[in-house]
Amino acid sequence: MSCSLWSVLVLLASLLGLATTSPAAAEAQPFRVLALYHGTWDAAHISFVREANAWFPRAGAENGFTYTATTDWNVLADGRAEGYDVVVFLDDAPASPGQRAGFERYMRGGGAWLGFHVAAFTTQSRDWSWYHDEFLGSGDFRSNTWGPTTARLRVEDHAHPSTAHLPAGFTSSVSEWYSWSNDLRDNPDIDILASVDPSSFPLGTDPDQTWYDGYYPLVWTNSRYRMLYANFGHNAMNYATGTTLSSTFASATQNRWLLDGLKWLGGVTARPPADASPAEPLSRSARHTAPATPPPIGVDG
Numbered sequence: 001m002s003c004s005l006w007s008v009l010v011l012l013a014s015l016l017g018l019a020t021t022s023p024a025a026a027e028a029q030p031f032r033v034l035a036l037y038h039g040t041w042d043a044a045h046i047s048f049v050r051e052a053n054a055w056f057p058r059a060g061a062e063n064g065f066t067y068t069a070t071t072d073w074n075v076l077a078d079g080r081a082e083g084y085d086v087v088v089f090l091d092d093a094p095a096s097p098g099q100r101a102g103f104e105r106y107m108r109g110g111g112a113w114l115g116f117h118v119a120a121f122t123t124q125s126r127d128w129s130w131y132h133d134e135f136l137g138s139g140d141f142r143s144n145t146w147g148p149t150t151a152r153l154r155v156e157d158h159a160h161p162s163t164a165h166l167p168a169g170f171t172s173s174v175s176e177w178y179s180w181s182n183d184l185r186d187n188p189d190i191d192i193l194a195s196v197d198p199s200s201f202p203l204g205t206d207p208d209q210t211w212y213d214g215y216y217p218l219v220w221t222n223s224r225y226r227m228l229y230a231n232f233g234h235n236a237m238n239y240a241t242g243t244t245l246s247s248t249f250a251s252a253t254q255n256r257w258l259l260d261g262l263k264w265l266g267g268v269t270a271r272p273p274a275d276a277s278p279a280e281p282l283s284r285s286a287r288h289t290a291p292a293t294p295p296p297i298g299v300d301g
Contacts, residue, residue, distance in 0.1 A: 031266030033060065034084035035069040036076075037091045044148070044176070045091045045118055047235040047244045052090055052116075055249050063259050065266055076102035086112040086265045089119035090233070093131065104130055112226040112265035117233030121178065135222060136229060137190045139182035146209035148176045148236040148246065153218060154197040160221065162228060162261035163193050170253040174246035175232035177203065177216065184217045193228075194219040194257075219257070228261045 035056065039049045056067040068084070075081045077098035087106065093115075094100045107113060115136075125132035125140045133139055151172045155163050177196070184190045196203060196216040204210030218231040232254070236246040249255055 030060070031065045031085040031268065032083070033065050033067045033086045033088060033262065033266070034075070034081055035067065035088040035090055036071070036073055037069065037089075038071060039091065041091070042234075043239055043242055044234045044237045047237060048116070048233050048248050049090050051235075051244075051247060051249065052233075059255075059259060063263065064268065065262060073099050076100075076106065078102070081106055081111070082109075085267065086114060086262065089113070089115040091116070091118050093119050093122075093128075100128055100131065104135075107135065107225050107227070110226070114227070114262065114265060115229045117175070117178070117231060119233075120180075120229060120231075125181075133182070134189075135225060135227070137182060137184055137187045137220075137222060138180035138229075140180065142179045142181050143211075144179070144209065145177045145204035145211055146206045147204065148174050148234055149204060150174050150251075151177060151203055151218070152197040152200040153194045155194050157191055157193050160191065160193055161264040162221075162257055165260060166253060166257060169197055171251060172218075172232060172254050173248050173251040174236050175248065176234040177211070177218065177231055179211075179214075179216055184220060185215070189222050189224050190220055191223055192217045192220045226265055228265065230258075 033056065035053070037049045037053075039046050053069045056069075060067045065086075069090075073092075073094055073096075076087075076094055077096065079102065081087055081102065087103070094103050120132070120136050120138050121141050122128075122132055123140050125138075152169060153172055154169050155166050157163060158166070184192055195218055196211070198213070202210045202212050219229065221228050232248055235244050235248060237243065238245060
């Protein structure tokens with residue numbers, strides 16, 4: 001066989017190989033999740049952070065994403081967060097002007113976000129109105145239940161990819177629950193995905209910190225951004241001994257919401273049920289695309 005004919009055959013084989021493997025390789029490419037936390041305040045929140053930082057890497061290996069956790073919130077200020085498809089706030093929110101400006105820039109540029117429990121807590125929403133009043137829509141903290149308990153959740157929107165595979169209602173894992181100064185039902189940008197089912201009342205074990213009736217959103221999204229907020233993220237604790245008494249990841253159905261929600265945030269859209277209308281499209285121009293190689297971030301052990 002001549003050298004020129006051999007070269008042609010090698011070239012054809014290479015082209016055929018690219019045509020057959022490239023789509024699969026692209027499909028298998030995991031999306032990147034960056035989790036931020038402090039892990040220094042309230043044993044119940046610290047317990048949640050520790051189990052989240054163990055649970056998410058295992059879940060990612062089975063569901064197509066990588067997970068990096070750090071206490072360096074300046075990754076928001078200096079642009080290193082741009083190397084990630086999804087940013088998660090586990091137990092706090094940005095504090096410095098640079099961190100806040102960087103996060104707002106990331107979200108306005110098409111980034112994706114998942115926040116838990118304390119990520120929305122504030123009694124001074126006016127200090128960062130974009131985040132608490134526009135982005136989250138919740139405003140100030142108003143009240144909480146005590147002690148931590150499960151809640152029966154009513155799914156309000158099955159059209160959203162994060163809730164498409166959930167039943168009409170389910171029991172959450174144990175948590176303390178927050179309520180807010182703003183009524184999210186009055187905000188046209190907020191899509192409440194799940195709320196406290198009335199069958200949960202009374203919710204709490206301390207009579208002075210128990211919800212007996214009312215409307216309480218627990219999971220929602222903002223149609224102007226690619227984001228999800230979850231009210232849970234506070235484990236039951238024996239504070240005297242530092243012993244964890246519950247797990248935020250004890251509810252398989254709640255975990256299903258987390259994983260389907262993360263896949264939506266990461267650009268892997270879950271299929272809605274046949275009788276559901278498509279989720280309302282985002283008003284942003286395009287979804288954030290992370291670079292092929294993210295900048296280095298110190299990983300916490």
